[in-house]
Amino acid sequence: MTLSDTDIEKTTESRVQTPRLDRQLCFALYSASGLMTKLYRPLLAPLGLTYPQYLTMLALWERAPRTVGELGDTLGLDPATLTPLLKRMEAGGLISRRRDPADERRVLVQPTAEGEALRAAAGGIQEALGCQLPLEPVELAKLRDTLNGLVGQLRALETEATAVEQGNER
Amino acid sequence: MTLSDTDIEKTTESRVQTPRLDRQLCFALYSASGLMTKLYRPLLAPLGLTYPQYLTMLALWERAPRTVGELGDTLGLDPATLTPLLKRMEAGGLISRRRDPADERRVLVQPTAEGEALRAAAGGIQEALGCQLPLEPVELAKLRDTLNGLVGQLRALETEATAVEQGNER
DNA sequence: TCCTTTTAATTTGTACACTAATGATTTGTG
DNA sequence: CACAAATCATTAGTGTACAAATTAAAAGGA
Secondary structure, three states: OOOOOOEEEEOOOOOEEEEOOOOOOOHHHHHHHHHHHHHHHHHHEEEEEEEHHHHHHHHHHHOOEEEEEHHHHHHHOOHHHHHHHHHHHHOOOEEEEEEEEEEEEEEEEEEEEEHHHHHHHHHHHHHHHHHHHOOHHHHHHHHHHHHHHHHHHHHHHHHHHHHOOOOOOO | OOOOOOEEOOOOOOOOEEEOHOOHHHHHHHHHHHHHHHHHHHHHHHHOHHHHHHHHHHHHOOOOOEEEHHHHHHHHHOHHHHHHHHHHHHOOEEEEEEEEEOOOEEEEEEEEEHHHOHHHHHHHHHHHHHHHHOOOHHHHHHHHHHHHHHHHHHHHHHHHHHHHHHOOOO
């Protein structure tokens, strides 16, 4: 372990420090996430689902109906992202969308019978992927928990930042 | 640790096994990656860079010129994704694109003087983020290495799959 | 040499993903 | 009650991201 074993590379020509791509946590996350999505794609296509749509169904299978905003909080997505996504899923017959009679601002989302029927197939996908993934289940769980911890901290940072924006820093 | 402590939830009503969102490694990666991108966004905006554009500059600062295909391999992106992205960066004056005289199929990409000048600012971004990240540098490095290992294995799976597609399984 | 095959990048079409602006409803306050 | 402020979803506009089709150039074979 040398002193120069950092994520910064010192170039001789300018003494400018350039961050190295393969030392960036953000790039590791970016790559891993993209590859995982690619791995799911061929398994989800037969079900008529994209990867974000699959995550949405997972959320709805756990609890429904939910409003667009609640779904966005769970998935970490903007309402502006979800609206067209949910419309496509509605057009595909997997979910229903209706205004909440008790509060006409909200839109309630829930799986249709057809959407509910996909539940069984989802279990098969997890099984198929577990076989492909070249990772011990224990290691996998550890990595997942570490990431979820990071996600929690990043979300805390996020809400803190918006609070400061609104002058609520006390 | 109970026997039911798995990533599958058994529902009483149908005995169907539904994967739980918060137990999915893929969702943890998806969320962490998205949040990290959000964290970078306000820091990169003053430089006129989006997050994928920033990664592209990191790659080009390390080695240039590079072809579109080489960049795609490094970043894990399709040429079809990079072409418009690179055009925007060219329009912004950060990179230059030109056909390789030795092979007119290739397009050589490299930073302009203006793009090279951003190098210094990039170091500052890493510094600013390191302060924000609520994670020990050692833990961070460990997580990064674990992820890079996963990325390597997923890439191997990927090329293996395309090889089978082409009937090269022997 | 001619012609087929392969390779490299681009174009087309669909689907996320976010910011900013808009519209509609509800809540809070005088 | 009236009406300003806050809340919720949608729309508009820009920028990834990929599959499939296209164009252009190089490589390989008869």
